[in-house]
Amino acid sequence: MSCTLLLEASGCHTSSREQHSSSPEERTEAPAPDLTPQPIEETFGSQPSRSAADNTDDRQRRIAKLEPQNGPSSGVAAIKNQYVLKRPLQERQAGSDDDESQPPPGKRKKRGQNKQRPRAIIPYSQLLCPKLHSAHGGEGCRYGDKCRYLHDVAKYMSVKPPDIGDRCYVYDTFGKCSYGAACRFALSHLTADFANVVNDALYDPDRPSPLTNAVPKGLQENLRKKRFAFPRSDAFMRKLKAGGGGGLKAVSDGSSVTGGAEEHGLPKEANNRAVTDPSDERGPPTAENCEGFVCGEPGSVQREPREEGEGCCEMGTTSKKGDAEISSDAQFSSHVAMEKAGVMETGVAPSGVVTDEDVIRLRVAEKKKLDFRGKLYLAPLTTVGNLPFRRICKGFGADITCGEMALCSSLLQGKQSEWALMKRHECEDLFGVQVCGSFADSMSRCAELLNSQVKVDFVDINAGCPIDMVFKKGAGCALMGRQNKFHEVVCGMVSVLDCPLTVKIRTGVYQKNWNAHLLAPKLRDCGVSMVTIHGRSREQRYTKLADWEYIETCTQAANPMPVFGNGDILSFEDYYSHLESSTVSGIMIARGALVKPWLFTEIKERRHWDISSSERLELLRTYTNYGLEHWGSDFQGVENTRKFLLEWLSFLHRYIPVGVLERVPQRMNERPPLYCGRDDLETLMGSSNCKDWIKISEMLLGPVPADFTFLPKHKANSYEG
16 A cells, blocks of 8 residues: 555644544543754753753754654654555544544643543442352351352352453463452363362462562551551651751752742642741851751751751641751761761660660661662553563563552551552562652651561652642652752651662753752762653653753762663664763663563664564563463453553554654654554554554453443653654
C-alpha cells in the first residue's frame, strides 16, 4: 500500500482509532505539539542576564542535538510511505468522534489524571470464601454462616465463569495453586469432587518464598495501634526542636525569597518561609554571627535555645516566627571537623544503664557506599512500575530497580496497599524503595521503620513528583521550594538509616526559576549518597525536551557525589550520547522502559532490535503470568492483572517497529501517525484505541465481564516536542 501522510491543519493527526470514552466530556486526546522553541531563563545566581534572542538560539541549539541530521522534527515520527494510512475525506467532514472530543472554544483540553475511573464491583455473595480456596466445608472460616462469601463449593462452581485456559501457570511452576476452586484455571488442578491437586514433584513446602518485604500481621497491628517505637527518629526530633531547625537556604537565585507559601504555589498550612526572621536581633546569618550553631550526629543541628514556641514544630503545625536561616556551609564544615576529631555530640545527657548504641551506630563515613556507575537504572514508576513489570525489565538487562512511590504516612499507618509496594522479588539484586512525605518527623520515622523491617539496598526520597495531590501537601517537588523542611527531612533520614539515601529531584518547581544546581551540593553535604535529576521542571511535567546541559551543570556542582540524569531516553543512541557528552555517573530510564522494555538489551548490545509482533505478544504473556503469580489467579487477581496490563498498553502502543520507521531511532517527543503494521497483530498493537487494548488483554486473560470499561490513568500521553 502506497499512501501519503495526512496531517490536519492544526498539526495534530487524529483518527477513529484514537482513544475514546463513553461521553464527549470524558474523551481526551494528546494536545497538539508546540513547535515554537521556548526561551529558558537561566538561574545561575550571579550569571549575567541574557537577551531573549540569546535564549532562543540556545534553546534551538539544544534541540538540534536531539533532532535528526536531515531536518528538524515535526513532532510526528517518519513512517515509510507504504505503511502510512490516509484518513478518508468523508470521515474528516462528518462530525464523528474526533470532532466531539474537541474542547469548547476558549477552553483547554483536559490534562493530568482521570481521578474518577470506573471500577468493577463484585458482590461478595458470588465469590468463594478465601478460607475455602483449597478445602471443603466451612470449618476453615471462623465467621461460619455470618460470612459474606460463598461456602458451598459446588454452588460456586455452578455460577463461576468458564475457565480462561487449560493450564495454570502457578500450578505448573510451583506444583500447587493455593486458590484451588477459585482459580480461573482450576480444571487443570481439580478432581471431580473439586479437591485441589498437588504435584509432589514440583511442590516443596519448605521452599522459601521468592518475595521478601511482606508486612507481618503483628507489625501491621502495632503500627495501627501506635505501639511501634522510633527511638532514633525521636532522638533526632528532640535535638531538632532544641536546636530550632535550620536547613538549606530556600533560594533559587542566590537571594532571599520573600512572601509566604501561597505566593509560590504551596498550601497555606505548609508555609515555610526561607527568609531571615526580621525579629531576630542577631540579623541576617553570616559567618560572624553563626557562633551559636553546632552540629551533633549526622543530620542534627543544634543552636542556642529560643523562646517557647519558636522552634521546629510537629507535623501539622507551624512556628510562630519564620525559621531563621543559618550558614549551611558553616554547619557542614563544623560537622566534618567534629567527625575528624572523633567527637559526636548526642545532645542528650546519658542516664541509666550504659549501652553500646553509640559504638555500633554507623557514622556517615562508615555506611555502605553506592556503586551505580555505568549501571542501568529502572526508574520508580507509579502504577505501571509494579513487581511483574520490574521482573520483565530485569530479564532484559536492567541492573537497578526501585519500588513504586509510597506515602510515608500510609506506611506508618500499616496500610496493606502501601506496604505491598515494598515487596521485592529474588531476581532484584539491587533494589530500593521510594518514599514521599513533607515533614521531618514522619519521614524519619518511616525511614527508621524501613531500616528495621525491610530488606533494601537504598532508600530514595521522591522530591520530583509533580502530581497536584502530592504537591499541595508540601511533598514531592514542593520540597524543592521548602528547602528548610527539605534539609530537615534529609538530615533526619540520614541519621536513622544504615543503608544509603538517594534523592530524586527535577530542575525546579517553575520553568523560569531552576534551583537544582543549588540544591545538589547541599544534599551532598547532608550525607545523600546519590541524586537523580529529571531534566524538566514541575511546571513542564513531561512536555518539551529534557535539558541535559542543565543536568551537567548540576553534576559539576555536586561533584564528587554521583549524579544520575533522566529524561527522553528511548534508544541506545540517546543513552550513550548523553552519557559520553556529560560527566553523569549513569542514566535513569523511565518512560522509555514503558514504551520498549527491551531498551535495556539494546543499550547493552548497542543495536536496534526489530522485535516482531509475535515476540511482543509472548512478552505480554510472560507479564500476565508474572501478574497471576503476584496478584493471584482467582477472579480478583485476573482482573488486577488485566487492569495493570491495560495501563502498560497505554504506553506500549507508542512503540513504532524499527522496520516501519523511515528514520531510526524513534524519538520520545515524536508521536506516531496513523499507520498499519507488517501484520494484523502489529497493527493492533500500534492502535491508540482503548478497545484494541482490551482485545489484546482478552487474547491473554479471556473475555472481559459484560459491564467492563477501562479508562487510562493519564488523560493524555505527552508527545509534545
